[in-house]
Amino acid sequence: MPTGNVIRGTRVGSAPDRRAERHQPAPRRTVTYWCRNDHHTEIRLAAEVEAPQLWDCPRCGIPAGQDAQNPPGRTRPEPYKTHLAYVKERRTAEEGAALLAEALAALRRRRGRSTG
Helix, strand or coil, rough: CCCCCCCCCCCCCCCEEEEEECCCCCEEEEEEEECCCCCCEEEEEEECCCCCEEEECCCCCEEECCCCCCCCCCCCCCCCCCCCHHHHCCCCCCHHHHHHHHHHHHHHHHHHHHHH
């Protein structure tokens, strides 16, 4: 029994299947990168965009370059630093001692007031 539904089989808001009628795609180009482990990665960029010199290899994570014969070397990871190491980079020992003395004095003042 026909229901008179003329848009049967489509969903609300669907676009036409013909891609060329909707828009014109931007011009693109493919750039290939190689890493030291002989992996190659192809990325698509807009034609007017300058390609980056390095791209991280999605398989092994090391940097990849556009020259297949001479890919970039491994980058040395920066060693793990503790919070204390970062603090020591920013402050001298004298500044640290002054801050510690100031914090201890404030703590003693608070404790002196709360107990007395």
